[in-house]
Amino acid sequence: MLLATLTLPGMAATVEPAPEVLCGPDIGTIGDAWERVQWQNSEAHRMLATDDWLRLPQKLSAIASHLQFIERGAIMVFGKRRAQLGKAMSVIESLKCEITTRVLNGETNDLAARWMELDATLKYIAAQLPDEALLPSTSFAHLLPPVKPALHIQLEPLPSVTPGQPLRIVFQLVRLDNLAPVSSKDLFETHDAFLHALICDQSLTDYHHEHPSPTGVPGEWEFKFTPRFNAQYRVWMNAVPKHTGREEFAMNVISLPNSNVPPPTSAYQTVLSARTDKMCGELTWTTGDKLEVNRPTSGSLHLTEVGGGPVNDLEPYMGAFAHIVGIGDDSQSILHVHPDGGINSPLDRGGPEVNFTLRAARQGFHRLFVQVKRHGKIETLTFGVQIN
Numbered sequence: 001m002l003l004a005t006l007t008l009p010g011m012a013a014t015v016e017p018a019p020e021v022l023c024g025p026d027i028g029t030i031g032d033a034w035e036r037v038q039w040q041n042s043e044a045h046r047m048l049a050t051d052d053w054l055r056l057p058q059k060l061s062a063i064a065s066h067l068q069f070i071e072r073g074a075i076m077v078f079g080k081r082r083a084q085l086g087k088a089m090s091v092i093e094s095l096k097c098e099i100t101t102r103v104l105n106g107e108t109n110d111l112a113a114r115w116m117e118l119d120a121t122l123k124y125i126a127a128q129l130p131d132e133a134l135l136p137s138t139s140f141a142h143l144l145p146p147v148k149p150a151l152h153i154q155l156e157p158l159p160s161v162t163p164g165q166p167l168r169i170v171f172q173l174v175r176l177d178n179l180a181p182v183s184s185k186d187l188f189e190t191h192d193a194f195l196h197a198l199i200c201d202q203s204l205t206d207y208h209h210e211h212p213s214p215t216g217v218p219g220e221w222e223f224k225f226t227p228r229f230n231a232q233y234r235v236w237m238n239a240v241p242k243h244t245g246r247e248e249f250a251m252n253v254i255s256l257p258n259s260n261v262p263p264p265t266s267a268y269q270t271v272l273s274a275r276t277d278k279m280c281g282e283l284t285w286t287t288g289d290k291l292e293v294n295r296p297t298s299g300s301l302h303l304t305e306v307g308g309g310p311v312n313d314l315e316p317y318m319g320a321f322a323h324i325v326g327i328g329d330d331s332q333s334i335l336h337v338h339p340d341g342g343i344n345s346p347l348d349r350g351g352p353e354v355n356f357t358l359r360a361a362r363q364g365f366h367r368l369f370v371q372v373k374r375h376g377k378i379e380t381l382t383f384g385v386q387i388n
Contacts (some may be wrong), residue, residue, distance in 0.1 A: 181219020191318035196238035204367040271384040310352035317373035321350035
């Protein structure tokens with residue numbers, strides 16, 4: 001039964017996962033999603049106790065999204081239990097709509113009672129699933145071999161590079177099991193793209209997020225970025241292959257000719273305040289300054305104009321009001337995080353608060369790159385956090 005919990009929605013040929021549940025490599029199993037449901041629910045209880053009503057709809061949206069992931073992936077549940085699971089999901093959706101409407105209308109008198117009904121429904125959902133299915137992957141990872149990567153990227157050699165000038169990167173994307181070329185039809189589209197190229201130099205200073213496009217040659221893709229340095233860069237190719245249904249980050253090194261910029265040795269310091277030319281950001285955690293490995297932690301980014309006013313004109317960027325990538329000081333580990341809640345529509349606007357949940361799989365320093373979109377332009381805020 002344990003192996004059944006590792007079957008993801010994307011493995012079924014006729015079911016494609018919703019994009020919002022494919023962000024975050026830490027949610028690969030039913031147990032991972034259930035852990036996130038419990039975390040969001042505990043945060044909601046804290047908000048109810050402090051009369052912090054306004055963020056409850058976000059928590060509800062996140063809970064519902066992860067429960068949908070669980071329902072689609074629960075192939076070990078069938079017959080009467082499957083029917084009961086479906087009914088419970090309908091109750092959750094109804095409560096989500098009712099509580100959200102009450103919050104928006106300022107009708108907060110009965111919220112605690114309605115949330116008690118949601119708690120009871122969550123317990124009922126858990127009762128329909130075998131206990132081992134609810135274990136997060138971190139609880140049984142020592143029992144299983146590491147998940148093997150399914151994709152490989154082979155970069156074409158670069159003849160020359162000029163810092164500050166656009167650089168075209170061409171690469172082959174293949175399956176590791178049979179070396180077959182991988183095209184867009186072999187990948188799930190997530191957050192408006194089939195591939196997300198995350199590029200950063202060794203100093204964790206110059207970060208880029210690009211969306212490769214096919215060249216027309218089978219398995220060949222390309223993208224452009226403008227490097228600040230003539231230095232070694234790493235590129236992570238974030239993709240969800242259809243033949244596994246699991247999000248992964250294929251990685252390779254962009255070796256630039258005559259690289260001569262060494263990485264700094266003392267720049268890895270905690271930084272919770274950042275700014276661009278027009279905007280300032282302050283990062284806070286519900287746990288204070290302490291972040292622990294493999295423990296979900298709620299974070300909040302507060303954005304203000306350089307002149308002092310709140311930023312409230314964030315535009316959706318890849319379907320969300322922010323895109324967050326963390327890169328570890330080992331130049332191997334990577335975090336991929338989107339704000340709490342579902343996908344935003346093009347006409348939605350957000351700010352000044354952006355709330356999200358971070359869970360790091362290793363200890364050590366991580367540079368966080370937060371990208372937001374305003375007036376059609378992408379702005380990047382850079383932070384530094386230490387994971388204990």
